Amino acid sequence: MIYKSDPASIAEFLSDTSNLKTGKTPGVYFPETGEEVAELLRSAGKEGKRFTIAGNGTGTTGGRIPEGDWxxxxxRLGKIGEPARLSENEAAITVQAGALLEEVQRKVEQAGWLYPPDPTEGLCFIGSTIANNSSGARTFRYGPTRDHILRILVALPGGDLFDIPRGKHLADEEGLFHIELPLSGTLSFLRPQYSMPETSKHNAGYFSKAGMDLIDLFIGSEGTLGIIVEADxxxxxxxxxxxxxxxxxxxxDDLFSFTAKAKSPESGVNPRVLEFFDGNSLDFLRKDYPDIPExxxxxxFFEQETAPEREESDLERWLEIMESSGALVDTTWIALDREEQxxxxxxxxxxxxxxxxxxxxQxxxxxxxxMAVPDPSFRELFDFYDSSCRKNRFTFIIFGHIGNxxxxxxxxxRNREEFLRAKSLYREFVEKAIALGGTLSAEHGIGKLKSPYLAAMYGESGIMEMVRIKKCFDPELVLNIGNLIPESYLAT
Ligand SMILES: Cc1cc2nc3c(=O)[nH]c(=O)nc-3n(C[C@H](O)[C@H](O)[C@H](O)COP(=O)(O)OP(=O)(O)OC[C@H]3O[C@@H](n4cnc5c(N)ncnc54)[C@H](O)[C@@H]3O)c2cc1C
Incomplete structure (x- = not known):
């Protein structure tokens, strides 16, 4: 296995897109098989080594940035298998964790299949998207990554390679899991004893639900319980x-009325994507797209899947919704072919x-x-964002997944003083979203950047529920320390 410790080779592993500048590491290992990953972990406890897992560095929360750990x-785990048909409407593909999402998407599309998760940035690794339960625009119709994972192979902190097919390891009626591992022995633990918010997207903390599948505990656990090396x-x-x-x-008001109609099951449309841009976002874009109406x-922005025999009636239905919602219909940009799309x-x-x-x-x-909130509270959070930023005379944009x-x-x-004011306002936004029944993170996860805010959502007792499970899998605390769970809680 290759190991690099020279400053030029390790520099790229000290950053992601979070702008955190505190990364440092003695060196980077490049395993080429799942077994090699497990082997590194096997000796970690004895050697007093801690590891941070690196995907491709497109994460936004500092998750892959090491704070002194290896x-x-x-x-180098980038193999992509071939799509195999399971039924008329379903296929599966086996991929290693370091496969690039956009390469997987391209390969399956060439064979006539769709892998729905699409977190905007195609240059991320599949393993990271599973560890982070990544979402994206298509999540509106197809759900997050979690809904598209049939199996994972995980290297556990104790050095076991553990296969987790969906449906095999379920929590019993009391919420207890029992698993047998060759090296670590029997692990028995209760699922986290908290409930999750009723938002259509949620990606902050370990998953927990009655009757849950063990695979769902690992999906979204941000590499704190094990290293995903392969997945179906x-x-x-x-x-x-x-x-x-x-x-x-x-x-x-017109835009929100349109959104409500487009989301309604009675509307006769079924978009797979429903995305929002505010006026400030359009001002930014106008530089490259001068036709945006003043x-x-x-x-x-929406996408509608259709079929040749239905396309015209689907377009007509959308036009009716636009007209009845007061849209600026004459300026609408419709893309019917691939090039325009x-x-x-x-x-x-x-x-x-x-x-x-x-x-x-700057x-x-x-x-x-x-943050995301339950649908009925969305307008309140949106207006709070908008009015707070206007009151503070900030430069700001609001955009994204309005469907969810x-x-x-x-x-x-624009300067330090504004940054500090914005940072304290951020805490107010977190409190507001949580008071409205929302989540601290709907898709980007917690990483290192947002872990100081996790207690606002779960309270100390909720975090200790995660600590309990973390310590069950990782008693010697060797993996992704500082991610998701604030490190101070692990010391207790
Ligand atoms: C322009 C842009 C747009 C984006 N839009 C979206 C979006 O719409 N939705 C969305 O969800 N995200 C979005 N992201 C965030 C990002 O792409 C995802 O979080 C992605 O999953 C990160 O993948 P990566 O390979 O770059 O991971 P990294 O940043 O390298 O790592 C992310 C985390 O995953 C852990 N990890 C990596 N590999 C493994 C593994 N095999 N096993 C266990 N843990 C592992 C790391 O330790 C780290 O904590 C966006 C990012 C950018 C730059």
């Missing part, structure tokens, strides 16, 4: 046709690039939210 890079992904047939559309609105207060997707992806360009000219980093009542607010501070 790094295990998943880069569930595939569905590629839609026969698709159209996408960008609709502008002059007033927020009077647009916001816009909705690529242009529209580029429009969506241009926003983070333009924001980063702007940030690169001294301070952005403050961004990832989950938008990202990015505050872009």
């Amino acid at each position: 790094v295990i890079s998943m880069q 992904l569930k595939l569905i047939p590629l839609p026969r046709r698709l159209f996408s559309c960008l609709v502008y609105f002059a007033a927020f 009077n647009a207060a916001g816009a909705i 690529r242009r529209l997707t580029a429009f969506r992806h241009a926003l983070p690039l333009l924001v980063n360009e702007w940030l690169n000219r 001294q301070e980093s952005k403050i961004s939210t990832d 009542s989950h938008v990202h607010l990015n505050i872009l501070p």
Whole structure:
């Protein structure tokens, strides 16, 4: 197994997209098999070594950034199998954890299948997307990564390689799990004794539900319980046709009315994506897209899967919803073919690039939210974001997954004083979202950046529930320490 410790080789492992600058490590291991990963962990406790797992560094919360621990890079575990049909409407593919998401997507699409999870950034590793239960625009229709994982193979902190097919290890009626491991022996533990928020997306802390499957404890555990080395992904047939559309609105009330209709089961439409841009986001984009109407207060981007025989009636139904909601119909951008759809997707992806360009000219980093709330409370959280930022005269944008009542607010501070004010406002946003029954993180996870806020959501007792499970799998505390669970809680 390759090991590198020279500063030039390890530099790239000290960052992700969080802007955390505290990373340091003695060196990076590059295992090439699951067995090699397990072997590293087997001796870790004895040798007093701790490891941080590195995916491809697109995470936003500092999860892969080591704080003095050794790094295990998943880069060399990149094999992608062949899609195998399970039934008329389902196939599976086996991939190693370091396979690039966009390569997996390309391969399965060439064979006529769709892997629905699509967390915007295609250059992430599949293993990380499972460890983080990543979501994205298509989560509106297809759910998060969790819903598309049939099996994982995990290297546990005690050095066992453990296969977890969905349906094999279920919590009993009391919530107890019993598992037998060759090296670590019998592990018996209760699922976390807290309930999760009633949001359509949630990615903060260990999963817990009556009758839950052990695989779901690992999915979203941010590498704190084990290292995913391989997975079987569930595939569905590629839609026969698709159209996408960008609709502008002059007033927020119209935009919210359109969104409610598009989400309603009675609407006759069934979008797979329902995304939002506020007026400030459109101002950023106008630099590259001068045709954006001047009077647009916001816009909705949607995608609709369809079939040749239904396409016209589906388009008509959408037009009725636009007209009845007061959309700026004349300026609507409809993409019917692949080329136009690529242009529209580029429009969506241009926003983070333009924001980063702007940030690169500033001294301070952005403050961004990832909270979601139950649908009935969404407007209240949205108005709170918007009015608080206006009151503070911040430069800000709000965009994202409105279908899941989950938008990202990015505050872009122009100086230190604004950064500090935005940071204290962030805590108010967390408190507001939680008071509304929401979650601290709907998709990006907690990592190191957001762990100080976890107690606001779970209280100390909730965090200690996670500590109990962490210590059951990782009694010597060798894996991803500082991620998700604040380190001070592990000392108790
Ligand atoms: C422009 C942009 C847009 C994004 N949009 C979205 C979005 O819409 N939705 C969304 O959910 N995310 C989004 N993300 C975040 C990001 O892409 C995901 O969190 C992704 O899962 C990170 O993958 P990575 O390989 O880069 O992981 P890394 O950043 O390297 O690691 C992320 C975490 O996973 C752990 N980890 C990595 N591999 C494993 C493994 N094999 N086993 C166990 N733990 C492991 C690491 O220790 C770390 O804690 C976006 C990021 C960017 C830059």
